[in-house]
Amino acid sequence: MRYISTRGQAPALSFEDVVLTGLASDGGLYVPETVPRFSREELAEMAGLSYAEIAFRVMKPFVNGEIDDETFRRLVTEAYATFSHDAVVPLNQLDANHFLLELFHGPTLAFKDVALQLLGRILDHFLKKRGERAVIMGATSGDTGSAAIEGCRHCDNLDIFILHPHNRVSEVQRRQMTSVLADNVFNIAIEGNFDDAQAMVKASFADQGFLDGTRLVAVNSINWARIMAQIVYYVAAGVALGAPHRQVSFCVPSANFGNVFAGFMAYRMGLPVERFVIATNANDILHRTLADNDFSKKELVATLAPSMDIVVSSNFERLLFEAYDRDGAAVAALLERFQAEPAALADAPLAKLREMFASHSVDDATILEVIREAHHRTQEILDPHTATGYRAAERERGDEAVPMITLATAHPAKFAEAVVKAGFPGVPLPPHMDDLLEREERYSVLPAELAAVQQFVAENRR
């Protein structure tokens, strides 16, 4: 199994190289050259297996023997042992045929733990084997930073530097990052906004001279291993609800499109999926593209579901590559146009996407209404991201006989502001975190200057 770029001009890479490389050299994203396919028998056999065993089977073809089976099984088992629920990602039945797939039982209470607990371990394994060290740099406005830190805190061969905008992330989100006191974890509060932080990370990847040859690794969702790890829970949920003998549908609260693209991969691997419903907040580029063929940027809106606040969906490129029959030149041309001006998809690829994907956009007022309504009907308190999914699933569901699985992407305690705005007294943090607000914190405040940040990274890496 090799990996190729969505823009067709970069060299094909092995799994190991694709995990250690971010963007392809032609600006594209890496995808597997061929999609492995499970037979009905292989899928049927997965029902009833542990999450870690399903994860091993689903990911094995992508790893391509580059990690031996015994080691890979150990990495997977260790990654999912950090989750506080024995089922790792339990299914919770809401009503007649609507289920929540709870992806928030990991260390930082959002679904990003599922991929980052494994990615940290895979990176550390490859670096150890190569006798190399690497530096991770990332900018975060919330969930990714803490999940990446938790995923790397025990990695001997990695140092991680996470930039967040000073005084502009919630206290729970900041403390989830800054209370990790491991020697290889560095939190940098930038005196600026998220865009300043992200621009400095991008500039550092573009010119890595300040690290004197040490590799810089990206852990954002352009890293293929994150998508790979997310395919697993679609398969696990599908077989738990009767696949391959029954179809299922999924509704996914979406932003950069990494999560729902993983679902699409599960479908291509043989999981019988009736449809995917894409839920967005007011930052609705995915909905506008699918519903109106309006593939254009719109100004960022700060919403009650902040982890879905985006202007551009980076992983949508991976789906476009499939919709354009893997024509890298066509994808490159479309994205070039999109960068400069409002663009539109060609008729045939758009029609193909509409066969599998529906979409719905949910504004802040509706998020609050949904949190109240869902509680009234089901006794569950949804986090604001999951609330967009709950509404979209109800509005866009196809055949009522097909189970609808809405992905619960965060624990409501992590986004208590919206829950309180909806009229509830709040949600307690789970027991393993109830002292979060008393824990010691460590972080450095730096000006929004590239030279200062790079000097800090160069001096502190081990």
Ligand SMILES: *Cc1c(COP(=O)(O)O)cnc(C)c1O
């Ligand atoms: C990151 C995130 C999302 C969006 O996921 P994508 O893979 O970027 O589409 C949704 N909800 C929560 C809580 C998140 O942290």
